[in-house]
Amino acid sequence: xxxxxxxxxxxxxxxxxxxxxxxxxxxxxxxxxxxxxxxxxxxxxxxxxxxxxxxxxxxxxxxxxxxxxxxxxxxxxxxxxxxxxxxxxxxxxxxxxxxxxxxxxxxxxxxxxxxxxxxxxxxxxxxxxxxxxxxxxxxxxxxxxxxxxxxxxxxxxxxxxxxxxxxxxxxxxxxxxxxxxxxxxxxxxxxxxxxxxxx
Amino acid sequence: xxxxxxxxxxxxxxxxxxxxxxxxxxxxxxxxxxxxxxxxxxxxxxxxxxxxxxxxxxxxxxxxxxxxxxxxxxxxxxxxxxxxxxxxxxxxxxxxxxxxxxxxxxxxxxxxxxxxxxxxxxxxxxxxxxxxxxxxxxxxxxxxxxxxxxxxxxxxxxxxxxxxxxxxxxxxxxxxxxxxxxxxxxxxxxxxxxxxxxx
DNA sequence: CATCTTATGACACTCTGTGTCATTATGTAA
DNA sequence: TTACATAATGACACAGAGTGTCATAAGATG
Numbered sequence: 001x002x003x004x005x006x007x008x009x010x011x012x013x014x015x016x017x018x019x020x021x022x023x024x025x026x027x028x029x030x031x032x033x034x035x036x037x038x039x040x041x042x043x044x045x046x047x048x049x050x051x052x053x054x055x056x057x058x059x060x061x062x063x064x065x066x067x068x069x070x071x072x073x074x075x076x077x078x079x080x081x082x083x084x085x086x087x088x089x090x091x092x093x094x095x096x097x098x099x100x101x102x103x104x105x106x107x108x109x110x111x112x113x114x115x116x117x118x119x120x121x122x123x124x125x126x127x128x129x130x131x132x133x134x135x136x137x138x139x140x141x142x143x144x145x146x147x148x149x150x151x152x153x154x155x156x157x158x159x160x161x162x163x164x165x166x167x168x169x170x171x172x173x174x175x176x177x178x179x180x181x182x183x184x185x186x187x188x189x190x191x192x193x194x195x196x197x198x199x
Numbered sequence: 200x201x202x203x204x205x206x207x208x209x210x211x212x213x214x215x216x217x218x219x220x221x222x223x224x225x226x227x228x229x230x231x232x233x234x235x236x237x238x239x240x241x242x243x244x245x246x247x248x249x250x251x252x253x254x255x256x257x258x259x260x261x262x263x264x265x266x267x268x269x270x271x272x273x274x275x276x277x278x279x280x281x282x283x284x285x286x287x288x289x290x291x292x293x294x295x296x297x298x299x300x301x302x303x304x305x306x307x308x309x310x311x312x313x314x315x316x317x318x319x320x321x322x323x324x325x326x327x328x329x330x331x332x333x334x335x336x337x338x339x340x341x342x343x344x345x346x347x348x349x350x351x352x353x354x355x356x357x358x359x360x361x362x363x364x365x366x367x368x369x370x371x372x373x374x375x376x377x378x379x380x381x382x383x384x385x386x387x388x389x390x391x392x393x394x395x396x397x398x
Numbered sequence: 399c400a401t402c403t404t405a406t407g408a409c410a411c412t413c414t415g416t417g418t419c420a421t422t423a424t425g426t427a428a
Numbered sequence: 429t430t431a432c433a434t435a436a437t438g439a440c441a442c443a444g445a446g447t448g449t450c451a452t453a454a455g456a457t458g
Contacts (some may be wrong), residue, residue: 013423013424013425013433013434013435013436014422014423014424014425014434014435014436014437015423015424015425015435015436016435016436016437017423017436017437018436018437040412040413040414041413041414041415042413050437050438051437051438051439052438053416053437053438053439053440054436054437054438056414056415056416057436057437060415061414061415062413062414062415126332126333129332129333130329130330130332130333131329132332133325133328133329133331133332134325134328134329155373155385155388156388156391156392158369158373159366159369159370159388159389159391159392160366160392162365162366162368162369163362163363163365163366163369163392163393164362165365166361166362166364166365166366167358167361167362167365169361170357170358170361170362171358174354174357186354189354189355189358189396190358192355192358192394192396193355193358193359193362193393193394193395193396194362194392194393194394195391195392195393195394196392197388197391197392213403213404213405213406213453213454213455213456214404214405214454214455214456215404215405215406216405216406216454217405217406239443239444239445240444240445240446241444249406249407250406250407250408251407252406252407252408252409252447253405253406253407255445255446255447256405256406259446260445260446261444261445261446
C-alpha cells in the first residue's frame with residue numbers, strides 16, 4: 001500500500017509530458033543563479049518550456065519547489081517507526097526509536113550535496129524556513145502516534161514530538177551550514193537534548 | 200537601553216493619528232467574524248477608516264496583525280534570562296532559567312482570553328502557525344545566548360534552544376485549545392521533555 | 399507666518415496563487 | 429479506422445499580498 005512506481009490507476013487519457021523532478025532541479029539552478037526572490041514562477045515555467053499554470057499543477061507553491069524533494073526522506077523516516085511498534089518497551093527504547101527514525105531518513109537521500117544546497121537555501125530565507133513546520137507535519141504526527149503507542153500521555157507526546165522535530169531540523173541545518181559529509185552525528189547529538197518524561 | 204514608553208526622538212512633524220493596537224483589535228474581530236482568509240487587508244483598512252498603505256506601515260504583513268500582539272510576551276520572557284546571568288551554575292539551574300523565562304512571559308499578558316483567541320486563530324491556519332519560527336526568533340536567540348553563557352557548546356545550545364521554543368510553543372497551543380485559565384502548568388510540563396546534555 | 403518634519407493616502411506595479419475553459423494527445427471500444 | 433472517454437496542457441482572467449513613488453495634510457518650531 002506504500003507509494004510505488006507502479007501506476008495501476010491509469011485507464012486512459014493523455015500521458016504527462018512534464019517531469020516534476022527535472023523542473024524542480026531546474027528551479028533550484030535558477031534560484032542558485034539569480035536568487036530565490038528574484039526568480040518568479042513565470043521565469044521557471046519559461047525556462048522549463050511549460051506554462052505557469054502547468055507549473056502550479058505539479059508544485060502548489062514556490063516553496064514546494066524547494067521543500068518537495070524532502071518528501072521521500074520524511075517518508076522513510078516515518079516508516080522506520082514501524083520497527084518499534086508493540087507493547088513492553090522501556091524509556092530507553094523510546095529515545096532509540098526516535099533516533100532510528102531520524103537516521104533512517106538519511107539513507108534514502110541519493111545525493112547529499114543536493115540536499116545540502118536545498119537546506120542552505122532554506123536557511124537563507126525565512127519564508128522557506130517557516131515552511132518546516134508544515135513540511136514536517138506528517139513526521140510530527142507519526143512521531144506523536146509512536147510516542148502514544150509507547151505509553152506517553154497525549155500531552156507529553158505532543159511536547160516531545162514538537163521538541164524532537166525542532167531538534168532534528170536544527171541538526172540538519174547545522175550539518176548543511178558546515179561541510180561534514182555525514183549528517184548522522186548531528187542528528188544523534190541533537191537528540192541528547194530530549195528527555196522522555198516519567199509515566 | 201531597553202525599549203520604554205518614552206519617546207525622546209520626537210523633534211517635530213505631524214503626529215500619528217492611527218492607533219496600531221486598536222487596528223489590530225479590529226482586525227482580530229473581522230477575522231473572527233468573516234474568517235482569516237476571507238478578510239483582505241483592504242477590508243481591514245476600510246473598516247479602520249485608513250488607507251491600505253497606511254495599514255502596511257504599521258503591520259508589515261497580514262500575519263503581523265495576529266502575531267504582533269505577542270511581542271511584549273517575548274520581550275518579558277527575554278528579559279527574565281537576565282536573572283540567571285553569571286558563572287558558576289549547575290545543570291539544574293539551566294533548566295530553571297528556561298522555566299523562569301517561559302513563565303515570565305505569562306505575567307505581562309493583560310487579558311489571557313484575548314491571547315487564547317489569538318493562538319486559536321494561529322492554530323487554525325498553517326500560514327500563521329508557520330510564522331512561529333520567525334516570531335519566536337528573538338526569543339530563540341536570547342535562549343541561545345543564555346545557554347552558551349552557562350557553558351553549553353554552541354551546537355548543543357542550538358539544539359536545546361530549538362527544542363525549548365518548540366516545546367513551549369506547543370504548550371501555549373495546548374493551553375489555547377482547552378479552557379484552563381492558567382497556562383503555566385502547560386509550560387512546566389512541556390519543559391520536562393528537555394534534557395541539558397553533559398558538558 | 400514660514401518652514402521643517404513626519405504621517406497619510408492615492409496610484410501604479412509585480413508577483414503569488416486560483417478558477418475557468420478550450421485545446422491537445424492518448425488509450426480503448428465499436 | 430473511427431468514435432469516444434480521459435487526462436494533460438496552456439491561454440486567459442482574476443483577487444489579493446506586498447512594494448515603491450509621490451503629492452498632500454497636519455502639527456511643531458522658529
